[in-house]
Every structure is written in structure tokens, then in C-alpha cells.
Amino acid sequence: MTVHLREILVVDDEVGIRELLSEILQDEGYRVAVAENAQEARSYRARAQPALVLLDLMMPEMDGYEATGEIRRRQAIGELPQIPIIALTANAIEGDREKWRGVADGRRVGDRQEAERREAEEHRRRADRHAEKMAAR
Numbered sequence: 001m002t003v004h005l006r007e008i009l010v011v012d013d014e015v016g017i018r019e020l021l022s023e024i025l026q027d028e029g030y031r032v033a034v035a036e037n038a039q040e041a042r043s044y045r046a047r048a049q050p051a052l053v054l055l056d057l058m059m060p061e062m063d064g065y066e067a068t069g070e071i072r073r074r075q076a077i078g079e080l081p082q083i084p085i086i087a088l089t090a091n092a093i094e095g096d097r098e099k100w101r102g103v104a105d106g107r108r109v110g111d112r113q114e115a116e117r118r119e120a121e122e123h124r125r126r127a128d129r130h131a132e133k134m135a136a137r
Contacts, residue, residue, distance in 0.1 A: 007031040007048070011041040011067070012056040012088065021054060038062035038070075049081065057089040064089075 008030050010021045015036075022032040033050060035041035037059055057064035064087060074080040 007033060007050040009033045009035065009041060009044060009050040009053045011035045011038065011053060011059075011064075013037055013059045014056070017056070017088075038064075038067040041067065042070075045080070050083070053083060053085045054088055055085050057087050 006029065008025055010018050010025075010032060011034075012018050012021070013036055018034045018036070022034060025032045033044055033048065035044055038061065041053070041055075055064045055067060059067075062070075068085055068087075071080060071083070071085065075082055
């Protein structure tokens with residue numbers, strides 16, 4: 001499979017984000033392929049090899065963390081060539097950068113339940129800080 005050096009795969013469940021990124025990248029001279037979810041991205045990658053993947057972390061069914069983990073596992077056993085993946089998210093929370101780096105590097109960073117527990121704790125902390133601010137008024 002040939003790597004298309006000027007082709008970027010944009011994977012995001014939000015149509016507006018896909019359209020915006022496509023327009024910007026096309027204006028810069030790139031060919032752009034789009035996928036609404038990880039399954040569509042997997043199908044695309046079975047028949048083409050972009051130079052880069054822009055991947056939303058927060059998608060239904062299979063999120064960007066899981067998709068990247070799957071890609072890295074397949075690369076480790078030689079099923080897929082190496083490809084840069086850039087994570088996209090509009091809702092980053094504390095710990096996301098470390099979680100992403102672990103997945104992107106092919107390390108196991110804990111199971112999904114642990115990640116969900118940490119995310120819930122962070123949301124609780126944010127809610128508590130907000131409640132404290134409101135009570136102080």
C-alpha cells in the first residue's frame with residue numbers, strides 16, 4: 001500500500017468539524033479523506049494509506065483512544081505501517097494528555113473502567129470548585 005504524502009484522513013463524528021478541517025487542509029493543498037467514526041476510518045485505511053490522521057478523541061462507539069490503541073497494536077505486529085496520529089478534542093480534562101501519550105506510544109495506561117473513574121473524579125472536582133465559588137458569592 002502506497003503512502004499518499006499529501007493526503008490526510010480526518011476522523012470526527014461532528015460533520016461541521018470534518019468540513020472545517022477539510023476546507024482548511026484543501027486550501028493548503030492537501031487531499032483530504034473523511035470518516036465519521038473509527039469503523040469508517042478502519043475501512044478507509046484498508047484501501048488507502050494517508051500520510052497523517054487527525055483523530056477526534058471523543059466519539060461514540062469506539063473513541064479515539066481505543067482506535068489509536070488498535071492501530072498501534074496492529075503496527076507493532078506489522079499489520080499496518082507507521083503513521084502519525086494527531087489527537088483532536090474540544091473537551092480536554094486533566095490527565096488526557098498523559099492518557100493520550102500512553103496510548104499513542106503503544107503503552108497500556110489502564111483499562112477503560114479506570115479511565116472512566118478518573119474522568120468522573122475530575123468532573124466531581126470541577127463541580128465542587130464551581131459550587132464553592134457560587135457559595136462564596
